[in-house]
Amino acid sequence: MPMKSIFIYTLHGTYGRDDDAYGAMLAANSALAKGMDVIMALAEDGVCMAKKGQEPTGVGMPSNLSEIRDFLDLGGRLVVVKQSLEERGIGERELVEEAEVMDIAQVHRFALDCDVSMTY
């Protein structure tokens, strides 16, 4: 019974817990490269990772925007929890265009539908 689909639940943004955030991106893009279907869900501080136009090089930090670009180009699906955005005062138009904003209950249904769920 080969595993075909992965749900990656990412709870940390790029800054502060950057290893978790980058680790999630690395796993997601590796899975896509191996031909799996991948849904990455951003929740809690993880939603900050999808803010477009991040330019943190001035403070010596990388962003994960290029990894997110690769993820989308490889066919990954990026969903963002609406409630987490609202709690942080982030608007939908501040996110990369392909991000799908949805209610947390909808996001959790993806977790149930996928063969594998990983949390970072």
Add this chain to the structure above:
Amino acid sequence: MNNRDKPSQDAKTLTIILTRGPYVSEAADMAINTALRARRKGYNVNLFMYLDGAWVGHIKEEKDYNNPGEWLRWAVRKGVNVGACERCSDARDLNADNVNEGIDICGSYRLMEWVKESHKVLTFGG
């Protein structure tokens, strides 16, 4: 590894992903003990140490308290396939010379190959 420690060909496969380092939480202890218990039940078991989980392979000395490094060595002897993320290891200066024997330092593609062939996947960390 004794013949009795080899999984049968029709054994189901469990892959365990460990993302937390040793001692900071019980994640490493739980992950390795779950791997050992699954081996005893006849599963083919893969244990992939990711992010700070890679540090567990670095514990090589004896301790007079809980020792996930010792359990990891035991897991290798019992036939658990143990891998550590290459990038995570490199970032922490972990290599074949300073981790326990039997740990395959490998890329994240190996993790996904293991995931694809598994019947169950468990993640310990958070």
